[in-house]
Amino acid sequence: MKNIVVLVSGGGTNLQALIDAQNSGLIENGKITCVISSNPNAYALTRAKDNDIDSAVISRKDFDDFNEYDKALTQLLKDKNADLVVLAGFLTILGHEVISAFENRIINIHPALIPSFCGEGFYGLKVHEAALKKGVKLSGATAHFVTEECDGGPIILQKAVEVKNGDTPEVLQKRIMEQAEWKILPRAVSLFCQDKIQVIDNHAVISE
Ligand code: GAR
Numbered sequence: 001m002k003n004i005v006v007l008v009s010g011g012g013t014n015l016q017a018l019i020d021a022q023n024s025g026l027i028e029n030g031k032i033t034c035v036i037s038s039n040p041n042a043y044a045l046t047r048a049k050d051n052d053i054d055s056a057v058i059s060r061k062d063f064d065d066f067n068e069y070d071k072a073l074t075q076l077l078k079d080k081n082a083d084l085v086v087l088a089g090f091l092t093i094l095g096h097e098v099i100s101a102f103e104n105r106i107i108n109i110h111p112a113l114i115p116s117f118c119g120e121g122f123y124g125l126k127v128h129e130a131a132l133k134k135g136v137k138l139s140g141a142t143a144h145f146v147t148e149e150c151d152g153g154p155i156i157l158q159k160a161v162e163v164k165n166g167d168t169p170e171v172l173q174k175r176i177m178e179q180a181e182w183k184i185l186p187r188a189v190s191l192f193c194q195d196k197i198q199v200i201d202n203h204a205v206i207s208e
Pocket residue numbers: 008009010011012013014015088089090109110111122123124127177181
């Protein structure tokens with residue numbers, strides 16, 4: 001059974017989707033054992049508490065130096081015996097130490113079809129604002145492994161979602177969460193926990 005540690009910063013609806021999937025038996029061979037938040041006031045922490053999941057807070061601004069923060073987060077994940085780290089709306093960039101300690105063991109959910117609308121500065125509503133500004137007819141979500149290239153790691157799963165006339169960033173965000181993020185993130189986590197994802201030449205190859 002793999003220990004899943006989920007990193008959050010905000011509302012935690014993707015964390016909730018993982019908890020719901022776990023409660024329905026959809027996460028095979030994995031268990032969410034800890035939630036770590038960058039923000040002490042994140043509602044995601046309430047979701048963890050309500051589901052009897054251990055939690056911790058680690059905030060970038062509590063460290064003078066980024067390397068110290070990077071080291072402390074790496075140690076915390078090791079102390080929690082993480083086999084898999086999931087970034088579910090975690091808005092602090094990860095450093096070299098943590099990414100190399102958990103190579104191909106960190107999964108991020110991004111609210112667009114990578115390589116569109118991704119990279120530094122593209123997070124939360126900003127992603128949907130950019131998609132609407134461009135006038136794309138399809139957007140969606142991507143679950144991918146985290147490498148040192150922001151949003152550039154091997155793509156595990158993607159799902160497209162229609163953009164409709166009159167969409168606001170908030171409306172599009174909600175549709176993408178409901179139709180794509182909350183579905184592909186638990187699926188990617190379950191595939192990982194069953195050792196069904198292999199990374200070959202920077203490509204995630206799934207064996208069903
Ligand atoms: C989600 O839409 C997630 O894809 C996005 O933040 C939101 C968090 O919502 N992540 C990024 O933009 C990362 N670049 P949640 O806290 O309700 O899961």
